[in-house]
Amino acid sequence: MCDNMDDVLQELADISAEPPLKRQLCLKCGRPLPVCWCPHLPAVPIETKNRVVILQHPNEEKRCLRTAKILELSLSCGQCVVLRGKRFSTFKYPVLKEVIGDQTQDDSNSKRKTILVYPGMGSQPLSELSxxxxxxxxxxxxxxSQTRSIYAQNSPILRRNGLALGGYLQTDDTSAAETTIVIYEKLTNPLIALCDFQLSFGAVSHHSKEFLIMNGLYTKPLTKRIQQKLSNKQDIKQLIR
Incomplete structure (x- = not known):
């Protein structure tokens, strides 16, 4: 008994009083250095004629696999703005007032149109944009669930311009801005690197719920509404989110 107690006391004495060292993080992307995706970012930030405003739920910032930072670091300074919160007002976020104000200007040649990328009834496909x-x-x-909540709580602002998901905004090949296919490749390189890092550390790739349902691989019971949509060959995306 005494010997065992001596061993226990010795083990306690060997425990360091200092807290364990945390992993070193990249000061740019915030990821641990071994899985930093900064080397995969565009060598020169991408110049576009568009500006992106991201309304980010506060919990998203805490996620280790957050991807908004990729877009923020890939576009040139000021072309991607991230606003964090649940309720957004033009008083609290002046840039939002500026963005919404752009669509009210008469000089369409110098002002941007404002659009919201969000699926919904009456939305316009992105492919139809000029x-x-x-x-x-x-x-x-x-x-x-978080995006639906943000959309509902900020409806006076966000429901002015609703556009459906379904395409990439393209630029004119003859303009100074880069074409869609080049931008797409540059923006997805860090995302691919992020996925590769996860797979190398044991993550398992999987298909979406929609893919499993559409290919007869989903093993759980389907709701009547989904079954009806499938029988009518209609889109089921809205029912499985």
């Missing part, structure tokens, strides 16, 4: 115009693009960053 590539000659420049835009303020409002995105909502969070889980589907």
């Amino acid at each position: 590539t000659e115009d420049s835009y303020n693009i409002i995105l909502i960053d969070g889980t589907w």
Whole structure:
């Protein structure tokens, strides 16, 4: 008994009084250094004629796999703005007032149109937008429940311009801005690196719920509404979020 007690006391004595060292984080992206994706960012920030405003749920900032930072660091200074919160007002966020104000100007040649990328009834596909115009693009960053909540709580502002997901904004090949395919490749490089890091540390790739349902691989019971949509060959995205 005494020997065991001596061993226990010795183990306690060997425990360091100092807190364990935390992993070193990249000062730019905030990721641990071994999985930093900064080397995969564009060598030169991308110049576009559009501006992106991200309304980010506060919980999203705490996620280790947050991706809004990729867009923020990939675009040139001032072309991507991240606003964090649940309720957004033009009084609290002057940049939001500026963005919404752009669409009320008469001089369409010098002012951007403001759009919200969000699926909904009466939305316009992104592919139908004119590539000659420049835009303020409002995105909502969070889980589907969080984005729905932000959309509902800020309806006076956000319901002015609702556009459906479904395409990338393209730029004119003859303009100074880069074409869509080049921008897409540059923006997805750090995202691909992020996924590769996760897989190398044991993460398992998986298909979306929609993919499993559409390919007959989903093992759980389907709701009657989903079954009805499937039988009518209709889109089920709105029902599985």
